[in-house]
Amino acid sequence: MIKKEIRSILATDCGSTTTKAILIEKRDDVYRLVTRGEAPTTVEAPFEDVTRGVLNSVKEVEELRERQLMDGDKIISPQKDDKGVDIYISTSSAGGGLQMMVAGLVMAMSAESAERAALGAGAIVMDIIAANDGRLAHEKISRIRHLRPDMILLSGGTDRGNIKTVVELSELIKAANPQPRLGMNYKLPVIYAGNKKASGEVEKNLDKISDLSVVSNLRPTLESENLGPARDKIHDLFMEHVMAQAPGYKKLMAMTDADIMPTPGAVGYIMQVIARNENITVVGVDIGGATTDIFSVFKDLESKKPVFNRTVSANLGMSYSISNVLAEATLPNIQRWVPFEINEVELRNRIGNKMIRPTTIPQSLEELKLEQAIAREALRLSFKQHKSFAVGLKGVQRERTISDAFEQTASGVTLVDMMDLDLMVGSGGVLSHAPRRNQAAKMMIDAFLPEGVTQIAVDSIFMMPHLGVLASVNEHAATEVFNKDCLIRLGTCIAPVGKSKYGKDYIKVELDLPDGTKFDRTMKYGEFLLIEAPYTAIPATITPASRKIDVGSGPGEVVNTKVYGGSVGIIIDARGRRPFIIPEDPKERVEKLQEWSKAIKEFDEN
Amino acid sequence: MAHAYIPGLKVVPNTTVKKARQLPIKGEILRKVGENVAAVDEVAKTHLPGNIIPTNIANKLNIEPADINDFMKKEEGDPIKEGEVIAETNGIFGLFKSSVQAPIDGTLESFSHITGQAILRESPIPVAVNAYVNGVVDEIIADEGVVVKTQAAFIQGVFGIGGEQRGKIKIVTSMQDDPIEEKMIDESCKDKIIVGGAFLTHSAFKKALKMKVKGIVVGGFNYNDIKKIIGYDIGVAITGQEDVNTTLILTEGFGEIHMAKQTFELLKKHEGDVASINGATQIRAGVIRPEVIIPVKADLKKDSPKQEIIGMDIGTEVRIIRAPYFGMIGSVSGLPHKLQKLESGSLARVAKIKIWETKKEVLLPRANLEMIENK
Secondary structure (H helix, E strand, C coil): CCCCCCCEEEEEEECCCEEEEEEEEEECCEEEEEEEEEEECCCCCCCCCHHHHHHHHHHHHHHHHCCCCEECCEECCCCECCECCCEEEEEECHHHCEEEEEEECCCCCHHHHHHHHHHHCCEEEEEEEECCCCCCHHHHHHHHHHHCCCEEEEEECCCCCCCHHHHHHHHHHHHHCCCCCCCCCCCEEEEEEECHHHHHHHHHHHCCCEEEEECCCCCCECCECCCHHHHHHHHHHHHHHHHHHCCCHHHHHHHCCCCCEEHHHHHHHHHHHHHHHHCCCEEEEEECCCCEEEEEEEECCCCCCEEEEEEEECCCCCCCCHHHHHHHHCHHHHHCCCCCCCCHHHHHHHHHHHHHCCCCCCCCHHHHHHHHHHHHHHHHHHHHHHHHHCECCCCCCCCCCHHHHHCCCCCCCECCCHHHCCEEEEECHHHHCCCCHHHHHHHHHHHHCCCEEEEEEEECCCCHHHHHHHHCCCHHHHHHHHHHHHEEEEEEEEECECCCCCCCEEEEEEEECCCCCEEEEEEECCEEEEECCCCCEEEEEEEECCCCCECCCCECCCEEEEEECCCCEEEEEECCCCCCCCCCCHHHHHHHHHHHHHHCCCCCCC | CCCECCCCEEEEEEEEEEEEEECCCCCEECCCCCCEECCCCEEEEEEECCCEEEEEHHHHHCCCHHHHHHHECCCCCCEECCCCEEEECCCECCECCCEEECCCCEEEEEECCCCCEEEEEECCEEEEEECCCCEEEEEEECCCEEEEEEEEEEEECCEEECCEEEEEEEECCCCCCCCECHHHCCHHHCCEEEECCCEECHHHHHHHHHCCCCEEEEEEECHHHHHHHHCCCCCCCECCCCCCCCEEEEEEEECCCCCCHHHHHHHHHCCCCEEEEECCCECCCCCECCEEEEECCCCCCCCCCCCCCCCECCCCEEEECCCCCCCCEEEEEECCCCCEECCCCCEECEEEEEECCCCCEEEEEHHHEEEEECC
């Protein structure tokens, strides 16, 4: 794409709350992150122009780097001497991101495939319409009419299959005559990716009322999926229609040297790179202000090939939708993570105030603890949704038998096997910007409850979106920066599964630490411990205290493995799994939370 | 030094306010540019397409969809009456006919020889938008609506529930830090927009509903009580469609927080004047904040000089919008360049703020400040 040698790269990510800019420069033939800046996103009034926030964040980079990048409101490109950058790229999730409605014939088949295509492209799926979704036709029409999505993806019917029902779906869309979310002066983009034999009739129905694109069937046969063409079309239309309507995006599109990518699409790409390069299973999370995205790469139960899944919890976030976390998690579930007593009315008011003033940050330690308690619940709920979606899924090229295609969702076996999980990666403000990395590690452990031996990492300064879009321009630079500056290895969590009683022997852990010392301790049930160690392979022997306890090799079996430290260290979590219990008595709960917090050196006060 | 761009809420004694009054779909514009309009005047109208009733004719007549043309008694676009036959089989020698009758009054919109389905549409639903404020039509948005311009005192709240209302302003508390109590609301508040200081109890809100108060403008309200009013939790701040007859506007936030003095004083100055208010809030893209618009007498041909949006600077008046000084007002006395460590341990860009109430100077994260735009 860009042939000339790239000396410097400026990348921005316009989030719903904050616009983040990073500057990458080539030094001694290696691409490295040199500085970052951020500013509130300015999609809102009074600015209503996303580029203001972009320029403010770049201004901060300029000041910190003490190097001129802009001439007035223009980014200097290409770089001349010490001024400007060679390329400028951006991702965006501001303005509510890409909001789509998908439709298919059968909920568990083509509709689910369509949902997967939309999610994979970085969209929020507002609703799924299917012939068998249990709603009456007029209810579906009313829903389509009122949703006002950015785009509709219509699928349905294998290429030799049902024509009638997919045409019926197009009739419902025609009757609803849905209007786009942003602006009245353009037609709603609709992508048809269903039975090719029905495309003529679908065109007749939808051509006049929408901006219809027809692409290859995303479910050409029962046994296969072909999501690529639909995903690519979603990306194209996102740029052409949705972005072009959002405040200031036309200007931003003119400034960038590559297409603006939806943030989740960029993060998903990077997660897949990690899994591929290291041949591991990965769970990644990006917790934002409005939404939480979960990405996973697990092996298919039969073929053992890696399967990528992404889910987005549209209303579980840390600012715009923080009150919804409270509504969905319920107050007791949030309170169980708060290590001090707080009045219910006060707690609800504080959460409400964060919702209406989404850009504020916790100044006091108490406020920080409260926000991290809510984050645990947002993460937990999002992960729960992800586990129920990532079931029996098949990759694009994956063949499946007819019987398991029918049972795809009904069988409900999740691919997410926590005992098989190698690495958890956290991203998003509350994890990447936690004042201490120990806090990020503890939030992820509490929310995801990893089992057995699991490595933990965070995106250092929330730059995965930038590197995702950079990879589309220069994969080499993206990979170099990713390995050297982006991924911070926090350490490893050792968490046995099995019931026991407080104070009883649970597991014995032996470690040959890099400084030559030996760690050898029998942990009691309910204990939590941090052993500080660097990111290097550490031989470990983990012995369950009874045949009811499993650390990954089966109940009662000894595990001999290598564990890695990191900027936090090795965390032994003997608090138990299945179930993981927090005391219900408020006094006892606060004591336990404080004990665990102290054990992992979570806060300065520890 | 970079300006800090902090979104602010407007509390302006006299400014040009322009309100776009748009139809949900394209329609007819009823006014011309330059025409004076009263708040209640309709400025644009249209008809929303009627509800859709899909009916599968082929199934009902037990025929093949491809043959549907042979049995339809109505053409696409024909009006239909409830009970009228819209499709019928020939039967045997004219006997044993099967027919489909229209379940509604409306139009036969289409039918398909692939699916055998007919789409019936109910009669269109008329909708109109009014001017909302007394003013003059400033601009026509082709086929969609108009922009109404007025000269007004303009106050933005931070959160609201309920839609557009109009009424005379009545101040019910003596100070900006007094809560509105149930006993302060009586018959004299009927059809008024009442203004109080720091807090509104749930029982006071219920009393206001009973007294048919049009709207309440107050500093704070308990988040918990929102559910008691509308019946559900507000998870995401997108409001305005709630089924409440009394619109509520919070100027400061949730909890007991006294109204900013200048907001209270401005409302007090306009006691007895008619205000248009709207509780609609949308804290997402294209942010909408609740508003109070009180038209003032002025030459509507001229706009107020447009204020350039500038960032926070030394002397800028700010509202502190997060604990530990939540709700207090102060002015910027310094904008240190370097990141500072907060008590929470986070590094953040800060501003030095002189708090008016305590006369003390404190360092606060810039993200926790909101400019008060009063020009």
